[in-house]
Amino acid sequence: xxRWGSVATLVLACGSAGFASPAAQPxxxxxxxxxxxxQIGRYGGTLVVAQRSEPKTLNPVTAADAPSRxxxxxxxxxxxxxxxxxxxxxxxxxxxxSVSKDGQVFTVKLRxxxxxSDGQPFDADDVVFSFQVYLDEKVHSxxxxxxxxxxxxxxxxxxxxYTVRFTLAQPYAAAERIFDGLAMMPRHLLEKPYKExxxxxxxTLTTPPAQIAGMGPxxxxxxxxxxxxxxxxxxxxxxxxxxxxxxxxxxxxxxLFVGNEDAQVIRFQAGETDIISxxxxxxxxxxxxxAASRGTEFFDLGPSLEYDFLVFNLNDLKxxxxxxxxxxxxxxxxxxxxxxxxxxxxxxxxxxxxxxxxAALWGNVSPSNKLWVDQxxxxxxxxxxxxxxxxxxxxxxxxxxxxxxxxxxxxxxxSIITSTSNAQRTxxxxxxxxxxxxxxxxVHVVPLEFRAVLDRVFQTYDYEAAIMALGGGDADPxxxxxxxxxxxxxxxxxxxxxxxATEWEAQxxxxxxxxxxxxxxxxxxxxxxxxxxxxxxxxPFVFLATPDILVGAKKSVGxxxxxxxxxxxxxxxxxxxxxxxxxxxxxxxx
Amino acid sequence: MRNRRRxxxxxxxxxxxxxxxxxxxxxxxxxxxxxNRDFPFxxxxxxxxxxSHGHVHLLQPFIYEWRVRxxxxxxxEEDRDREYPxxxxxxxxxxxxxxxxxxxxxxxxxxGSAHIFLAGTxxxxxxxxxxxxxxxxxxxxxxxxxxxxxxxxxxxxxxVSGFYGRWIxxxxxxxxxxxxxxxxxxxxxxxxxxxPLHISPTQTFFLLVAVIGTIGWARPARLIRGVVLSAKTxxxxxxxxxxxxxxxxxxxxxxxxxxxxxxLTQSALLVPQYVIAEVTLSFLGLxxxxxxxxxxxxxxxxxxxxxxxxxxxxxxxALALVIVSLGYLQLANAVHELQSx
Numbered sequence: 001x002x003r004w005g006s007v008a009t010l011v012l013a014c015g016s017a018g019f020a021s022p023a024a025q026p027x028x029x030x031x032x033x034x035x036x037x038x039q040i041g042r043y044g045g046t047l048v049v050a051q052r053s054e055p056k057t058l059n060p061v062t063a064a065d066a067p068s069r070x071x072x073x074x075x076x077x078x079x080x081x082x083x084x085x086x087x088x089x090x091x092x093x094x095x096x097x098s099v100s101k102d103g104q105v106f107t108v109k110l111r112x113x114x115x116x117s118d119g120q121p122f123d124a125d126d127v128v129f130s131f132q133v134y135l136d137e138k139v140h141s142x143x144x145x146x147x148x149x150x151x152x153x154x155x156x157x158x159x160x161x162y163t164v165r166f167t168l169a170q171p172y173a174a175a176e177r178i179f180d181g182l183a184m185m186p187r188h189l190l191e192k193p194y195k196e197x198x199x200x201x202x203x204t205l206t207t208p209p210a211q212i213a214g215m216g217p218x219x220x221x222x223x224x225x226x227x228x229x230x231x232x233x234x235x236x237x238x239x240x241x242x243x244x245x246x247x248x249x250x251x252x253x254x255x256l257f258v259g260n261e262d263a264q265v266i267r268f269q270a271g272e273t274d275i276i277s278x279x280x281x282x283x284x285x286x287x288x289x290x291a292a293s294r295g296t297e298f299f300d301l302g303p304s305l306e307y308d309f310l311v312f313n314l315n316d317l318k319x320x321x322x323x324x325x326x327x328x329x330x331x332x333x334x335x336x337x338x339x340x341x342x343x344x345x346x347x348x349x350x351x352x353x354x355x356x357x358x359a360a361l362w363g364n365v366s367p368s369n370k371l372w373v374d375q376x377x378x379x380x381x382x383x384x385x386x387x388x389x390x391x392x393x394x395x396x397x398x399x400x401x402x403x404x405x406x407x408x409x410x411x412x413x414x415s416i417i418t419s420t421s422n423a424q425r426t427x428x429x430x431x432x433x434x435x436x437x438x439x440x441x442x443v444h445v446v447p448l449e450f451r452a453v454l455d456r457v458f459q460t461y462d463y464e465a466a467i468m469a470l471g472g473g474d475a476d477p478x479x480x481x482x483x484x485x486x487x488x489x490x491x492x493x494x495x496x497x498x499x500x501a502t503e504w505e506a507q508x509x510x511x512x513x514x515x516x517x518x519x520x521x522x523x524x525x526x527x528x529x530x531x532x533x534x535x536x537x538x539x540p541f542v543f544l545a546t547p548d549i550l551v552g553a554k555k556s557v558g559x560x561x562x563x564x565x566x567x568x569x570x571x572x573x574x575x576x577x578x579x580x581x582x583x584x585x586x587x588x589x590x
Numbered sequence: 591m592r593n594r595r596r597x598x599x600x601x602x603x604x605x606x607x608x609x610x611x612x613x614x615x616x617x618x619x620x621x622x623x624x625x626n627r628d629f630p631f632x633x634x635x636x637x638x639x640x641x642s643h644g645h646v647h648l649l650q651p652f653i654y655e656w657r658v659r660x661x662x663x664x665x666x667e668e669d670r671d672r673e674y675p676x677x678x679x680x681x682x683x684x685x686x687x688x689x690x691x692x693x694x695x696x697x698x699x700x701x702g703s704a705h706i707f708l709a710g711t712x713x714x715x716x717x718x719x720x721x722x723x724x725x726x727x728x729x730x731x732x733x734x735x736x737x738x739x740x741x742x743x744x745x746x747x748x749x750v751s752g753f754y755g756r757w758i759x760x761x762x763x764x765x766x767x768x769x770x771x772x773x774x775x776x777x778x779x780x781x782x783x784x785x786p787l788h789i790s791p792t793q794t795f796f797l798l799v800a801v802i803g804t805i806g807w808a809r810p811a812r813l814i815r816g817v818v819l820s821a822k823t824x825x826x827x828x829x830x831x832x833x834x835x836x837x838x839x840x841x842x843x844x845x846x847x848x849x850x851x852x853x854l855t856q857s858a859l860l861v862p863q864y865v866i867a868e869v870t871l872s873f874l875g876l877x878x879x880x881x882x883x884x885x886x887x888x889x890x891x892x893x894x895x896x897x898x899x900x901x902x903x904x905x906x907x908a909l910a911l912v913i914v915s916l917g918y919l920q921l922a923n924a925v926h927e928l929q930s931x
Contacts, residue, residue: 262895282896285663348627352713355663423894427713430880434625434714445880 021251022235032111041249041577050258059203060183076183077215084563084571103171110162115236117219129187131156217248217574249577279550281355298552303359303368309541315461335394337539339387357548374532404440413442414464419450600920611726615685618720623881626715655704674704710903725883733865739803748814769808821848858922862915
């Protein structure tokens with residue numbers, strides 16, 4: 001249908017608007033192209049999406065913020081990739097891999113004859129170089145922790161031009177999953193800055209596009225500060241559809257920088273963007289109302305893997321200016337935390353905060369994570385009576401006016417901090433405030449700027465309770481290590497423990513460490529179930545709810561297949577194409 | 591004559607509104623913080639006089655309870671199965687009348703388990719009508735108190751600097767200029783960021799009032815100084831000084847009465863201005879925190895796009911604000927015209 005010649009004319013036709021995007025190169029002999037099984041699309045067009053803020057960098061190793069990673073993910077590729085639809089690993093730049101019997105040696109065979117987006121060849125030297133950078137402590141990559149197994153960094157060794165061997169210090173469950181998202185970088189462009197110790201300054205937003213090259217479906221074309229970043233087709237991309245047309249179909253992918261969700265909604269309604277991700281339930285309801293007449297479609301993909309929770313400050317305080325220590329006596333009491341958990345009306349949170357597009361939670365694993373959720377975890381219904389009993393047995397009493405008093409006669413009063421940028425969490429806090437007032441607790445809701453919340457929770461410990469959310473990266477338990485290990489960097493309720501502060505935290509440490517080296521799914525599941533049960537029994541977090549993933553797109557976007565895993569909508573961007581006009585819906589849809 | 595009628599009209603509207611707000615507990619059917627989680631964003635309840643059988647109940651109006659449409663989260667329809675008559679002077683939740691007297695009597699209620707939402711509900715199913723009344727207490731009290739503080743300081747500084755002149759006048763007027771150029775919104779943002787993490791709603795309230803009031807004294811001080819300057823050179827003032835009257839006697843007897851007109855118009859101008867200042871602060875999240883209502887934080891719901899376009903009754907607090915502002919400005923205008931003859 002669409003011959004290469006016709007593609008060239010099509011590109012020339014739109015060339016008058018500016019510089020033409022490069023035409024896709026026909027597959028070469030000896031090039032190990034991956035054939036995708038998507039519906040065959042048509043070439044051409046520009047897809048526009050909005051981002052909350054500008055990416056901070058285009059450097060795959062140092063990027064830590066979501067907007068940067070979203071853009072970089074389209075510019076780069078990894079060896080082994082987690083398919084966002086199936087949640088399973090699949091070969092990417094690696095054509096295949098084999099694991100030794102003890103699970104410690106991975107031998108990865110690379111695809112032959114591939115090229116970076118600047119036309120330079122890709123081989124094992126680039127892989128070895130990329131891992132060298134990721135593992136270099138001086139570069140401070142947030143991904144480095146994942147690559148340290150059993151206290152030792154993974155060893156990377158080039159066997160021949162297209163074979164690399166990875167050696168782990170100990171067996172590591174689901175080890176192939178850690179390759180996901182690790183970008184393979186061009187040695188010919190980045191070795192010089194790396195050797196000069198300038199790696200962190202390489203590939204900023206102002207770097208000339210010609211000096212940035214990756215293995216992803218797109219490459220940088222233009223960056224307009226404060227407005228947008230434009231990506232154009234990588235003419236050497238290593239995937240093609242069943243009729244051997246090299247992907248991606250789109251000429252250009254544009255990320256607009258749009259301040260907040262409401263502004264994104266307005267832009268989408270005006271037709272300025274083609275896809276909208278992570279909608280709030282209210283905006284989802286608002287937009288779906290006239291979806292048909294506007295030629296858009298919206299999808300509720302079910303609960304995300306994220307979990308919202310209330311956390312009490314159990315940290316060892318550095319300095320206690322606001323007399324938080326006096327309140328920590330309550331927070332440290334398991335019965336107090338259980339009472340709070342029992343008094344919270346989770347169904348109302350799902351209904352009023354997520355307009356029914358969400359799920360109540362009693363543990364850290366979302367019900368949509370079918371492989372890992374502990375189905376036997378109890379879901380006790382809300383009970384104020386049980387909460388009162390628990391408080392009574394913990395020595396609390398009530399004043400005549402209904403206020404809750406501790407055993408010293410001090411009225412129970414504390415504040416919950418939330419982020420002003422997240423209306424949902426502030427709403428949850430207001431509902432919880434009302435729930436807990438029924439127990440006689442005087443709770444204040446204090447919305448703060450997001451960075452101020454992070455600073456208080458991670459640095460100064462100057463807060464009493466907070467509502468936050470975690471998770472969502474991957475379905476596997478391993479990315480949760482830093483939350484549940486007592487030494488973990490996201491062990492929010494008590495950071496910087498040199499050894500487990502309580503017995504149950506020690507137990508969780510053991511379970512988590514055991515599951516990490518256990519290769520059999522069944523045993524791992526059993527261990528992770530025990531983690532979930534211990535956490536639920538000891539309530540370090542009061543789990544609240546998880547929102548559904550709500551996304552939308554114009555009907556003219558073909559092959560649109562949103563997924564629960566991040567990035568929800570652009571994970572298959574190379575397969576997306578634009579139907580002519582408003583076009584009848586085509587392509588597989590969920 | 592026209593002016594007098596305008597004053598009466600403005601005064602009676604303002605008096606009615608202030609009375610309703612002062613007696614919020616009596617007029618409002620519900621506690622402003624009580625959540626009805628089954629009725630998020632319910633539209634205003636319709637009051638019926640004619641039932642489905644065509645019977646007319648002019649003196650005994652009734653309502654139908656809202657019912658959520660099946661497969662919907664916040665679309666409502668009337669449940670026509672049962673009528674709930676509206677009753678007056680009925681027992682309801684306890685409140686404190688004007689912050690003093692405990693009482694149970696409410697102006698109106700509906701019979702049975704139904705709810706009457708005259709101005710709809712917010713995201714938590716809280717009655718907007720009750721919240722507007724209680725929120726008015728905060729907003730109006732803030733406006734009146736801050737006006738009092740401003741005029742008090744303005745009067746003292748204006749009188750002293752106008753009456754004694756020379757270096758006192760010079761230094762006071764330079765101070766006034768300093769306050770006039772102060773970007774008060776940024777100043778308040780800075781003040782708020784120095785406060786501890788949680789302070790109770792009443793503390794926040796008094797603090798805001800104090801800050802708004804103390805910043806705003808400069809302009810009235812200037813005006814009063816002008817009046818005092820001209821008053822002290824009047825012949826009867828000079829005459830009374832000649833008879834040996836003391837400074838305090840002249841100030842009290844001859845100068846202060848001259849400033850009353852300015853005070854009156856200034857207060858009628860400042861009250862709505864300060865009410866709006868409170869609204870601005872709460873709108874920016876610097877005012878009262880949940881669940882205490884004020885007109886500012888009621889209006890801040892409209893910052894969310896979906897609320898702005900979906901729920902028209904969330905604009906109701908703005909209507910109250912417009913009435914108060916127009917009422918006071920009308921009053922100021924009329925008083926001003928009366929004085930200038």
